[in-house]
Amino acid sequence: MSDFVPFALPEIGEEEIAEVVDSLRSGWITTGPKTRRFEDQFREFLGHSDLHTVAVNSATAGLHLALEALGIGPGDEVITTTHTFTATAEVVRYLGADPVFVDIDPATYCIDPEAVSSAIGSRTKAIIPVHYAGLPCDMSRLCDIAAASGLHIVEDAAHAFPAAWDGRLIGTLGTSATVFSFYATKTIATGEGGMLITRDEGLASRARVMRLHGIDRDAFDRYSSRRANWYYEVVAPGFKYNMTDLAASLGIHQLRRARSFLERRTQLAARYDAALGDLPVELPPRPCAGSGHAWHLYVIRLTDRAPVGRDDLVRRMFDCGIGCSVHYIPLHQQPYWRDRYHLSADQFPCSQKLYERGVSLPLYTKMDDAAQDRVISALRSILC
Numbered sequence: 001m002s003d004f005v006p007f008a009l010p011e012i013g014e015e016e017i018a019e020v021v022d023s024l025r026s027g028w029i030t031t032g033p034k035t036r037r038f039e040d041q042f043r044e045f046l047g048h049s050d051l052h053t054v055a056v057n058s059a060t061a062g063l064h065l066a067l068e069a070l071g072i073g074p075g076d077e078v079i080t081t082t083h084t085f086t087a088t089a090e091v092v093r094y095l096g097a098d099p100v101f102v103d104i105d106p107a108t109y110c111i112d113p114e115a116v117s118s119a120i121g122s123r124t125k126a127i128i129p130v131h132y133a134g135l136p137c138d139m140s141r142l143c144d145i146a147a148a149s150g151l152h153i154v155e156d157a158a159h160a161f162p163a164a165w166d167g168r169l170i171g172t173l174g175t176s177a178t179v180f181s182f183y184a185t186k187t188i189a190t191g192e193g194g195m196l197i198t199r200d201e202g203l204a205s206r207a208r209v210m211r212l213h214g215i216d217r218d219a220f221d222r223y224s225s226r227r228a229n230w231y232y233e234v235v236a237p238g239f240k241y242n243m244t245d246l247a248a249s250l251g252i253h254q255l256r257r258a259r260s261f262l263e264r265r266t267q268l269a270a271r272y273d274a275a276l277g278d279l280p281v282e283l284p285p286r287p288c289a290g291s292g293h294a295w296h297l298y299v300i301r302l303t304d305r306a307p308v309g310r311d312d313l314v315r316r317m318f319d320c321g322i323g324c325s326v327h328y329i330p331l332h333q334q335p336y337w338r339d340r341y342h343l344s345a346d347q348f349p350c351s352q353k354l355y356e357r358g359v360s361l362p363l364y365t366k367m368d369d370a371a372q373d374r375v376i377s378a379l380r381s382i383l384c
């Protein structure tokens with residue numbers, strides 16, 4: 001029996017390791033010069049000098065900070081998709097506001113813009129679209145809808161680095177904020193980490209203050225020369241969301257490899273496409289013209305003709321030594337969300353169908369062709 005093919009695996013190279021060691025030896029292991037360098041290089045990667053990049057210790061933190069800076073609070077509603085990880089919606093509850101869940105578009109598995117439009121009410125303040133699997137949402141339509149009702153858009157881009165809409169990188173579209181994740185399984189990984197992107201200077205400076213206890217750095221800078229560097233001012237009850245230089249050390253080198261990582265992921269996705277087309281499965285939605293897929297996930301959906309169900313398929317793949325996963329158990333199925341907002345599956349038929357029939361196949365840059373061929377032949381033996 002050959003080795004287990006995991007569902008996901010980060011690719012950490014010698015440069016990343018040396019950079020972490022360099023930080024360890026320097027004695028500066030929390031937020032410092034490496035975090036600043038990672039923020040600067042991330043802005044350069046996105047190619048817009050007017051963007052602000054705020055490094056944080058998770059995408060969840062970044063989403064929370066963005067909504068906080070936008071003034072979202074009790075009585076407000078934020079529209080998002082049921083087909084996401086709980087972090088997308090929990091940040092709305094952190095602030096005492098309420099998420100309003102809508103279904104996905106079966107053609108993209110991303111939030112359905114028409115459903116967003118119908119869900120807008122007098123309390124709606126923002127929309128959180130999720131670029132599911134790394135495929136961008138229909139941002140043109142969503143931006144039109146948001147503009148017509150005066151709503152903010154905060155993009156959950158946890159899957160979407162790097163991805164593009166209408167020829168422009170996600171993060172540069174001019175929405176209120178975009179948040180990327182560098183969690184261990186994401187397209188670039190720092191263990192835990194995230195980056196908040198915004199063009200709004202006020203939002204960026206509020207997020208910078210709130211990511212570190214509500215300490216106002218400008219006050220610090222203003223007074224530090226006169227009063228030495230012990231002086232600071234607390235202007236709000238902030239959070240502990242700062243990125244460490246250890247994580248940033250990984251991020252700096254992961255970022256440099258992001259293009260080649262994407263190339264490999266795209267190649268692997270194309271190999272799956274070519275090998276699975278005749279099976280009783282629907283292949284993942286394609287990007288439309290001008291859009292670029294980050295290929296964080298490769299999700300197939302069993303058709304009516306499939307001889308096994310999703311549970312059996314995942315179990316039998318595991319028996320073949322292959323790790324698969326399901327993205328996601330939709331939020332309308334999770335006790336907290338279901339009970340608090342009286343949600344049921346019939347309100348979200350497209351998400352429910354993807355949940356019941358969707359399987360995420362192994363996809364990671366360190367997967368070689370031989371390992372992928374094993375995944376393919378196991379799938380073929382179960383589904384043919």
Ligand SMILES: *Cc1c(COP(=O)(O)O)cnc(C)c1O
Pocket residue numbers: 057058059060061084085087088130156158159180181182183192193194
């Ligand atoms: C991973 C993920 C998050 C949270 O990212 P963290 O960096 O772990 O906080 C949020 N939304 C989606 C869709 C994710 O996949």
